[in-house]
Amino acid sequence: VEWTPIKEYAEILFERTDKIAKITINRPEKRNAFTPVTVAEMIDAFTVCRDDASIGVIILTGAGDLAFSSGGDQSIRGNGGYLGPDQIPRLNVLDLQRLIRIIPKPVIAMVRGWSVGGGNVLQLVCDLTVAADNAQFGQTGPMVGSFDAGYGSAYLARVIGHKRAKEVWFLDEFYSAQEALEMGWINRVVPLAEVETATLEWANKLLKKSPTALRFIKAAMNADTDGVAGLQQLAGDATMLFYTTDEGKEGRNAFLEKRDPDFGQFPTFP
Numbered sequence: 001v002e003w004t005p006i007k008e009y010a011e012i013l014f015e016r017t018d019k020i021a022k023i024t025i026n027r028p029e030k031r032n033a034f035t036p037v038t039v040a041e042m043i044d045a046f047t048v049c050r051d052d053a054s055i056g057v058i059i060l061t062g063a064g065d066l067a068f069s070s071g072g073d074q075s076i077r078g079n080g081g082y083l084g085p086d087q088i089p090r091l092n093v094l095d096l097q098r099l100i101r102i103i104p105k106p107v108i109a110m111v112r113g114w115s116v117g118g119g120n121v122l123q124l125v126c127d128l129t130v131a132a133d134n135a136q137f138g139q140t141g142p143m144v145g146s147f148d149a150g151y152g153s154a155y156l157a158r159v160i161g162h163k164r165a166k167e168v169w170f171l172d173e174f175y176s177a178q179e180a181l182e183m184g185w186i187n188r189v190v191p192l193a194e195v196e197t198a199t200l201e202w203a204n205k206l207l208k209k210s211p212t213a214l215r216f217i218k219a220a221m222n223a224d225t226d227g228v229a230g231l232q233q234l235a236g237d238a239t240m241l242f243y244t245t246d247e248g249k250e251g252r253n254a255f256l257e258k259r260d261p262d263f264g265q266f267p268t269f270p
């Protein structure tokens, strides 16, 4: 497969092949640990994907065979967050988690090697995960004096169950791809050499489905887990569709034409 660069960044790669975009954390010497800069670049790339109607599926991955991501870069962890060039302590990976959740297109995590800490939470919030057979999953927060008690814990409990989620966080052990698959933590395990082919195979299947159907399925599942914020997203998708209807347009047109709207002309289905 030929990957064409979309935009140049310092700490990530951003490429596409046809309607599939690939965002790659590119710090393999640190097992793809992320900094505020890495995260800001991912937020920018995901935003480009969100706005570009010619992109239908996004793959998130890490450079090399050794790691998807090892989480926040502990060497630049400061007092209250991770420090970038501006020295402001940030936890901007939480904004990225939200963006992956709300982007109305399928996001597939493609995991090779270590998927650890905040990196593994990124894997978790992706819609689907395809892992290589060398992948290892774990949360190490309590070991290094950190935790993600949002999606990383509460949502993890929804995905793999409360007992398992507590085991994962309390014991800080690593789980093989096969174990993660059995827990429902990930979707598919394939040999390392086949992971990109398998991920692209799923991406191409998704591209054949109705994007609006996938969008609402994602929004509905988010609404169930994200409370009012999730409902806002589902409602926003409904508003988007409503704006395309004659009934929706009648309200706007009547206002602009300074007349009473005639909503009676539109059928109400049971």
Ligand code: 2NE
Pocket: 029, 030, 031, 033, 070, 071, 072, 073, 074, 075, 091, 093, 114, 116, 117, 118, 119, 140, 141, 144, 146, 147, 148
């Ligand atoms: C990932 C793991 C298990 C890999 O082990 P191994 O043996 O394959 O590699 P090694 O030698 O540990 O790592 C290679 C190089 O990458 C650096 C290491 O320090 C090492 O550097 P050099 O000695 O070659 O100079 N490296 C690896 N992970 C790093 C990291 N996260 N930050 C900075 N440098 C890192 C093993 O390396 C490991 O356990 N890494 C730490 C995992 C971890 O605890 N991550 C942070 C969790 S907290 C978090 O992510 C977080 C959060 O909880 C809440 C909000 C935001 C973030």
